[in-house]
Amino acid sequence: MISTTVTGGRGVDVAFDHVGGELFQAGLDALTKDGRLVICGGHSGEVVPFDIIPFFRAQKSVIGSF
Numbered sequence: 001m002i003s004t005t006v007t008g009g010r011g012v013d014v015a016f017d018h019v020g021g022e023l024f025q026a027g028l029d030a031l032t033k034d035g036r037l038v039i040c041g042g043h044s045g046e047v048v049p050f051d052i053i054p055f056f057r058a059q060k061s062v063i064g065s066f
Helices: 002-006 022-030 052-057
Strands: 012-017 031-039 061-064
Touching: 012 022, 022 031
Parallel strands: 012 031, 031 061
Antiparallel strands: none
């Protein structure tokens, strides 16, 4: 994953997703603790499964926008 390479394994503070689908989970996985994922589209899929436990344990946020 590029965020791991660029940040030395730390992750990113903010990720932006305008595709959705499988990239939604990839965006969440790229975040560091307290990271934020901004989403504004679902062109690749509007319904996405994700594991909520790691999401709230790492205190991540998802922000919907347009």
